[in-house]
Amino acid sequence: MAVFCHKKLNTPEYLGAKFKKTREEKNLTLEDMVGITHIDEKYLIAIENGKYNLLPKTKAHRFAYIREYCQALELDCKEFLNQFKEETRHEKISSDPSDSYQKYYLTSVSIFLRNLFIILAVLAFFTYIGFQINGVLTPPKLLVLSPVEGQSTDELIVMIQGEAEKESRLTVNGKEIMLNEKGQFESLIDLSEGLNTIIISATKKHGKTTTVIRHVVAKNNLQ
Numbered sequence: 741m742a743v744f745c746h747k748k749l750n751t752p753e754y755l756g757a758k759f760k761k762t763r764e765e766k767n768l769t770l771e772d773m774v775g776i777t778h779i780d781e782k783y784l785i786a787i788e789n790g791k792y793n794l795l796p797k798t799k800a801h802r803f804a805y806i807r808e809y810c811q812a813l814e815l816d817c818k819e820f821l822n823q824f825k826e827e828t829r830h831e832k833i834s835s836d837p838s839d840s841y842q843k844y845y846l847t848s849v850s851i852f853l854r855n856l857f858i859i860l861a862v863l864a865f866f867t868y869i870g871f872q873i874n875g876v877l878t879p880p881k882l883l884v885l886s887p888v889e890g891q892s893t894d895e896l897i898v899m900i901q902g903e904a905e906k907e908s909r910l911t912v913n914g915k916e917i918m919l920n921e922k923g924q925f926e927s928l929i930d931l932s933e934g935l936n937t938i939i940i941s942a943t944k945k946h947g948k949t950t951t952v953i954r955h956v957v958a959k960n961n962l963q
Contacts (some may be wrong), residue, residue, distance in 0.1 A: 755806075755823050756788040762813045763788075777808040784809070792828050802828075880905035881923075882942040882950040892957045896931045902952075904942040911941050931958040 753761075763773060774781050783805055786794035795802050806824050810817040884902040891898075904910050906923040917927045929938065936956045943949040 754790050755820060755827055756790040758815075758820070759809055759813065760788040762815060766813065768813075773809070773812060776812045777805075779805055779808060790827070792831060877948065879948045879950040880908040880942045880944050882908075882910075882940065882952055884940055884952045884954060887938070887954050887956050889954055890957070891954070892959065893931070894959050896933065896958050896960060897928055898931055898936075898938075898956055898958075899926065899928055900938070900940065901926045902940070904950075905944070908942040908944050908950075911943070913939055931956060933958050933960045 763770075768776075770781050770784055773779070773784055777784070783795055786792065787805065787809065792802070795805065802824070803821060806821055807817050809815075810820045882902070882904045884900070886901040887893075887898050900912055900917070901924075903922075903924050904919060906919060906921075908919075910917045910919055910925055912927060912929060915929075917925050919925050934957065936958055938954045938956060939951060940954070941949055941951045
């Protein structure tokens, strides 16, 4: 008759448990370890709990943390590093420390470009609004070439010539005059004998008006 003996197998102690046990045996708190190792407390907690996925993804950073923890607790760094490699052998990590920097750099550049785009869009918007307001508040351009102020004529008719803002409405003594595609105007108006006052006005659609007044003296030589 076979006799079966029950043998109790020792459960392997994980790296984090070893760190925590040794730290507590030395009466050191996590805050003490932060001061000694200069490692962020969240990473020390992650190491002790075996949550290596919370550590930086670069091999150099991880090994440096394990080495610092070992030295602080006066443990065999080589043994602990080998165990750490074994426990993380299935985890995909980078051996190049620049990977994290590159990701950070690309993220920073992306944020910078996004913010720059927003700033440029805001500036463009306010520039457009500024031009629109300026267009509303600024009176329209009006240049009267003929007649000149104080002009005398022997005829009871005079040619009005000039140039105005294309979008404006032009009137001469209240009568509307059409502008061509370049904003130029030309029209004959009747005069009365003696002093004539000619009022030329250009008005924007929003109400701003530019007015030029010309005085013309007409003499009827037929009398």
